[in-house]
Amino acid sequence: MQTQPNKYKEIKKQHQNIATFLAFALIPLSGFATDVYLPSLPNMANELHVSELQVQLTLSFFLISYGVSQLFIGSFLDSFGRFKISFYSLLILAASCILVANTHNIYLIYFMRVIHGITVSAIVVSKRAYFVDLFTGEKLKHYLSLFTIIWSTGPIVAPFVGGYLEKSFGWESNFYFLAIFAIVFAGLEYAFSGETLKNFQEFKIKKIATIYKEMILTASFTLGIMMLGLAYSMVMVFNMTGPFIIQHHLNLSVVYAGYSSLILGIAWMIGGFIGKATIEKPFIKRLSVNLLAQMSFVIVMILSLGFISNIYSLIGFAFLIHIAAGFTFNNYFTYCLAKFPKNAGISGGLTGGLAYVMVSFLSYFIIEIFPAKDETNLSYSYFLLIVASLVIMYLIYFLDKKRRANLELVSN
Numbered sequence: 001m002q003t004q005p006n007k008y009k010e011i012k013k014q015h016q017n018i019a020t021f022l023a024f025a026l027i028p029l030s031g032f033a034t035d036v037y038l039p040s041l042p043n044m045a046n047e048l049h050v051s052e053l054q055v056q057l058t059l060s061f062f063l064i065s066y067g068v069s070q071l072f073i074g075s076f077l078d079s080f081g082r083f084k085i086s087f088y089s090l091l092i093l094a095a096s097c098i099l100v101a102n103t104h105n106i107y108l109i110y111f112m113r114v115i116h117g118i119t120v121s122a123i124v125v126s127k128r129a130y131f132v133d134l135f136t137g138e139k140l141k142h143y144l145s146l147f148t149i150i151w152s153t154g155p156i157v158a159p160f161v162g163g164y165l166e167k168s169f170g171w172e173s174n175f176y177f178l179a180i181f182a183i184v185f186a187g188l189e190y191a192f193s194g195e196t197l198k199n200f201q202e203f204k205i206k207k208i209a210t211i212y213k214e215m216i217l218t219a220s221f222t223l224g225i226m227m228l229g230l231a232y233s234m235v236m237v238f239n240m241t242g243p244f245i246i247q248h249h250l251n252l253s254v255v256y257a258g259y260s261s262l263i264l265g266i267a268w269m270i271g272g273f274i275g276k277a278t279i280e281k282p283f284i285k286r287l288s289v290n291l292l293a294q295m296s297f298v299i300v301m302i303l304s305l306g307f308i309s310n311i312y313s314l315i316g317f318a319f320l321i322h323i324a325a326g327f328t329f330n331n332y333f334t335y336c337l338a339k340f341p342k343n344a345g346i347s348g349g350l351t352g353g354l355a356y357v358m359v360s361f362l363s364y365f366i367i368e369i370f371p372a373k374d375e376t377n378l379s380y381s382y383f384l385l386i387v388a389s390l391v392i393m394y395l396i397y398f399l400d401k402k403r404r405a406n407l408e409l410v411s412n
Helices: 013-026 029-035 038-048 052-080 083-101 106-134 137-151 153-169 172-192 205-216 219-249 254-277 283-304 311-337 341-369 375-411
Strands: none
Touching: 013 106, 013 172, 029 052, 029 106, 029 153, 029 172, 029 219, 038 052, 038 153, 038 219, 038 254, 052 083, 052 106, 052 219, 052 341, 083 106, 083 172, 106 137, 106 341, 137 153, 137 254, 137 311, 153 172, 153 254, 205 219, 205 341, 219 254, 219 311, 219 341, 219 375, 254 311, 283 311, 283 375, 311 341, 311 375, 341 375
16 A cells, blocks of 8 residues: 555545535536537537437447546556546546537547546546545445436436527537536636545556456446446437437427436436435345336337327336336446445446446447337337346346355355
8 A cells, every 4th residue: 555645635624525515516427428419419410411320429439438448547546546637637628628619520529529538437436436535334325325316417407408508509519518517617626625545556557457357257246237337228328319209200399309308317316216215125126126117118118109109108108217227227336336445446437437338339239220210219229228137137136146055055
């Protein structure tokens, strides 16, 4: 272990409450970075003179870079601290957003979205680690269970704001909004936050690789991350296809797309609240009930398409499915983050990183099979993801059952 160098700006005790508020406020940044311009996707495709799939790739590039960078950023945060990396990432994010707003080159936008993914990764993972640095026991468990609930404010607020910005000022205003957000929080962070890491890990590749190996080979941890990826893919598939279905298939305005994302963000938050409220219930039992209910929702959705197809049926069924997805995500996210408290930066980065890498590839793969055409394709996408979730969940159950049986044999 290495003790904290004096050159780092330590967090002041009297500022800890404000710093904690700021940490929570930055948790939804990844949702803002993806969701604020969702209602603008069709208009971006028109103004940039590119296809729907090309403009959807701006989301994929962000998700891939956000996920991959999380796999490595945790080791840097555990070795070099949280504060400076997070602070400078906010400034770089602001500059790159301004650049996106002033170009119509899709390839430059792709590159800037990669920069967005890396910087947002550094910010969000550092703020997850902030809580593990400062809190323990039930208080830490309480804060961790709030993460998905707080995060869901991004999908709730961002598309709603983005829809009105798009209608009033064009798609570029979404990225100016992100730039202003980053600049304001950089100033607040500099004034009130500081370094929270007490013992800096030695930056040794071999030692870090051993920690990664231990985490990845922990089956319950890795399968839990797979459940996170499947749950969030349900949200991302709608995010990537919903605006096109609403504006092109249902012939409704961009504001409807914004309101739809707002409603589904609330659904995700409700799922998180239900997950937090039932945290003491048997784990597999509550997840089984949740996923079976989710499966019944999508089956009814598929069967109903022959009788009804409008904005209300689309959002109604998606609302129920996203509540269940939020419930799944809340339970497994809390579990994964609390698994390795001594290496909070690495475990937090690995959890988010692997989940987002999975989401980026899985969501893009699914919309290739079921393009953004109508509710039928969306319902098939949901069905595929829910079936995969059921398989993984019961695999976790049987592996856990086998592990307990082996422990009993050893103890006897």
